[in-house]
Amino acid sequence: RGCQVKMNIERNIDELRERVAKSAAKSGRKPEDIQVVAVCKTVGVDEVIRAYNAGMIDFGENRAQDFLKKYENLADYNLNWHFIGHLQRNKVKYIVDKVKLIHSVDSIRLAKEIDIQARKIGKPVDCLLQLNVSGEEQKYGMDPEMIYEFLEEVSKMEYVRIKGLMTMAPCECPEKELRKIFSRTHEIYVDISKNSMHNINMDYLSMGMSNDFEIAIEEGANMIRVGSSIFN
Numbered sequence: 001r002g003c004q005v006k007m008n009i010e011r012n013i014d015e016l017r018e019r020v021a022k023s024a025a026k027s028g029r030k031p032e033d034i035q036v037v038a039v040c041k042t043v044g045v046d047e048v049i050r051a052y053n054a055g056m057i058d059f060g061e062n063r064a065q066d067f068l069k070k071y072e073n074l075a076d077y078n079l080n081w082h083f084i085g086h087l088q089r090n091k092v093k094y095i096v097d098k099v100k101l102i103h104s105v106d107s108i109r110l111a112k113e114i115d116i117q118a119r120k121i122g123k124p125v126d127c128l129l130q131l132n133v134s135g136e137e138q139k140y141g142m143d144p145e146m147i148y149e150f151l152e153e154v155s156k157m158e159y160v161r162i163k164g165l166m167t168m169a170p171c172e173c174p175e176k177e178l179r180k181i182f183s184r185t186h187e188i189y190v191d192i193s194k195n196s197m198h199n200i201n202m203d204y205l206s207m208g209m210s211n212d213f214e215i216a217i218e219e220g221a222n223m224i225r226v227g228s229s230i231f232n
Helices: 002-026 045-053 064-073 089-095 108-121 144-154 175-193 213-218
Strands: 035-039 058-061 080-083 101-105 125-131 160-167 200-207 223-226
Touching (some): 064 089, 101 160, 108 125, 108 160, 144 175, 175 200, 213 223
Parallel strands (some): 035 223, 080 101, 125 160, 200 223
16 A cells, blocks of 8 residues: 555646646746645655655644654654644744744734744744635634734744735635635735835745645745645
8 A cells, every 4th residue: 555655646746746837837937936835734754755755845734743743753854844724822832943934823922922932042933924815704814904014013023024925715615716815815915015024025925725726826826735636
């Protein structure tokens, strides 16, 4: 079975690259303009290693406990770790020194805690502001109306660097609605990038998962978070 899984993962990654390249071309970009984060929350260390050997470098976890376990077990590999799930403030201290990017900053309180913990290790932490553009009550993320108030606060912090935006679309969502959510997030991303603010750069627009990443890329995403399209 192990060999079969390996073949599937490698084949899946090849297919994923082709799909990313097609979507990138539709939006006038190159495949290398799109960063793929392999979401490994449903798989073990062996599968992560297989994906890494097939060329994946960026991996995403959404629970601090699972992340720490994998981080420890994969310490010998040169992986970029992304924290993509809802982050509780009491877990910040365990991950700040280990992640390349936190995708899910959705409140001033969380940003302040990251700033405090990052100050302790003397290293700024790159983060994305998570937006709830769809307005779903059960989704985490900041109301777009609150963005500039948030950015103004963060611009005063020394150890939090906002590097872009992240959003999640509803699971069962018609294409028209998806495009609306993604294009709205892209508009906000472009608007913010026109403003010069300390600690705020719009480098990454993280949106799109296995079921909708092609549409997300067409609407401007330059980072996608893909799990089942790889580990299936």
